[in-house]
Amino acid sequence: MADELVFYTNPMSRGRIARWMLEETGAPYTTEILGFESSMKAPAYLAINPMGKVPAIRHGQTIVTEGAAICAYLAETFPEAGLAPTPEERGSYYRWMFFAAGPLESAATNRALGFHTPADKSRMAGYGCYADVMDTLEKAVSASPYIAGNRFTAADVYVGSHVAWGMGFGTFEKRQAFADYVARVTDRAAHARASAIDDEAASAMQKSA
DSSP states (O other), X not given: OTTOXXXXXXXXXXXXXXXXXXXXXXXXXXXXXXXXXXGGGSHHHHTTOTTOOSOEEEETTEEEESHHHHHHHHHHHOGGGOOSOOTTTHHHHHHHHHHIIIIIHHHHHHHHTTOXXXXXXXXXXXXXXXHHHHHHHHHHHHSSSBTTBSSOOHHHXXXXXXXXXXXXXXXXXXXXXXXXXXXXXXXXXXXXXXHHHHHHHHHHHHHHO
């Protein structure tokens, strides 16, 4: 059908963010699970995402890649789910979603790779230094119950996923404010459904490997 929604993912990837977002919308979708070194690098998928990475979605003739963009797109495309920001929430919503996509992920990735920005070079890095990023994140998740205000939005799917993963994999400091925020945003039926789907898919892939 013209508006068919197809989700390209791997259950052991950032695709879990998009899965959670899809489950939050309640919109019907089909899933194509790709292998990192096989179908993800095949010409058919490279036509969808030339980066050869997941997640990606195809909605009719529209293709969206990158987790933050997928979350924002789905929130706007399915407004009945109530995940897009109100005018009052819009500033914080976009501010912290893109903070997570940029400075937060960059700082966490560099830390995981053992790279530390020299103090005299911090202005060259978009995120400055890891400590500043962690302090800024703590203030953001402590200012209100949810990242954009008093209600859950798509920005919480994206930011919450990063915080949960960072704490789980040790790339974020384990601060109480982070743990409290993750507990708030993941206590949702859609998160439980998405996790169960991806956990089952990951188990099946591991057994067949």
